[in-house]
Amino acid sequence: MTESFSADWLALREPFDAAARNVGLAERLVSLLPAHPVLLDLGAGSGSLFRWLAPIISRAQVWVLADADEDLLLRAYDDIARWAARQGWTVTQGQRALLVHTPRGAWRVEAGRVDLAAEPAALPLDGVDAVVCSALTDLVSAAWLERLVAALRTPLLACLSVDGRDAFLPRHPLDACVRAGFRRDQGRDKGFGPALGPRAPAALHAMLAARGFAAASAPSDWRIPAAALAMLRELVPGHAEAAARAFPARGRAIDTWRNARMHQAIAGRLAIRIGHRDSLGLPPR
Ligand SMILES: C[S@@+](CC[C@H](N)C(=O)[O-])C[C@H]1O[C@@H](n2cnc3c(N)ncnc32)[C@H](O)[C@@H]1O
Numbered sequence: 001m002t003e004s005f006s007a008d009w010l011a012l013r014e015p016f017d018a019a020a021r022n023v024g025l026a027e028r029l030v031s032l033l034p035a036h037p038v039l040l041d042l043g044a045g046s047g048s049l050f051r052w053l054a055p056i057i058s059r060a061q062v063w064v065l066a067d068a069d070e071d072l073l074l075r076a077y078d079d080i081a082r083w084a085a086r087q088g089w090t091v092t093q094g095q096r097a098l099l100v101h102t103p104r105g106a107w108r109v110e111a112g113r114v115d116l117a118a119e120p121a122a123l124p125l126d127g128v129d130a131v132v133c134s135a136l137t138d139l140v141s142a143a144w145l146e147r148l149v150a151a152l153r154t155p156l157l158a159c160l161s162v163d164g165r166d167a168f169l170p171r172h173p174l175d176a177c178v179r180a181g182f183r184r185d186q187g188r189d190k191g192f193g194p195a196l197g198p199r200a201p202a203a204l205h206a207m208l209a210a211r212g213f214a215a216a217s218a219p220s221d222w223r224i225p226a227a228a229l230a231m232l233r234e235l236v237p238g239h240a241e242a243a244a245r246a247f248p249a250r251g252r253a254i255d256t257w258r259n260a261r262m263h264q265a266i267a268g269r270l271a272i273r274i275g276h277r278d279s280l281g282l283p284p285r
Helices: 007-020 023-032 048-057 070-086 142-151 175-186 197-210 229-246 248-266
Strands: 038-042 061-067 090-093 097-102 105-113 130-134 156-162 167-169 214-219 222-224 271-274 276-282
Touching: 007 048, 007 070, 007 156, 007 222, 007 229, 023 048, 023 156, 023 214, 023 276, 038 048, 048 061, 048 070, 048 130, 061 070, 070 090, 070 097, 070 105, 142 197, 156 197, 175 197, 175 229, 175 248, 197 214, 197 276, 222 229, 229 248, 229 271
Parallel strands: 038 061, 038 130, 061 105, 130 156
Antiparallel strands: 090 097, 097 105, 156 276, 167 271, 214 276, 222 271
């Protein structure tokens, strides 16, 4: 079954995603793209990666947003239109696409409902100059990712895969219990088979290298400061719920951890770092 993500959650995390993604890897991808590139965004959600990467590409471009969630794709059109208006750009909407008219060319966005879990080789990869994704590869299984890499003939930029280097600061004696439960829950099947979770960046690197791709990766950690209360209020219960799902017998200890962490968050005494990596794969010539 496909894991669902609320538009509000994606909106809340968007500024942290934007601050975390690695600009160096993105610029390296952009330097290799043709004059008028076509990008396929897998698991595009409400279009957060477009809003970050399109200005770095900074020329006429076409995006195909692929996601299983029709509501998120509709939200992507709305959010992109509002974001473009804030930049002072006009937007025209056709039946199947949004056109953002920028001083650096027209940026065309098409959205399509696709169940990525079905078969990566059946994805609309033809005519695409790069495949991109954000916060996706840790949701998929090793077998699915292997099939995607086998089907790839273009560069792949995979942003924001968790790598397990999480830290809740200051430390708490129950952190290790919650971390272990959270990590186990990350391996839950999200519709693609057992999820890679924090093993995703290393697994992707190895798969790309094995197929002759030049693979590079760089940290892209979320840094959630004490002032970001709304985000802390999501992350603390989210970690606690995931840990309790994995370790139901530790429910009482996990509740203690959640209460202590929520008190710290409200008092402005909690900060969180969530380890992520961005990965770039460039196909053999
Ligand atoms: C963590 S969200 C990331 C969304 C977006 N890339 C971002 O960075 O904001 C994962 C996305 O993958 C999508 N997704 C999950 N399973 C899917 C599937 N089987 N087929 C297509 N999309 C899927 C979800 O709907 C969601 O939009």
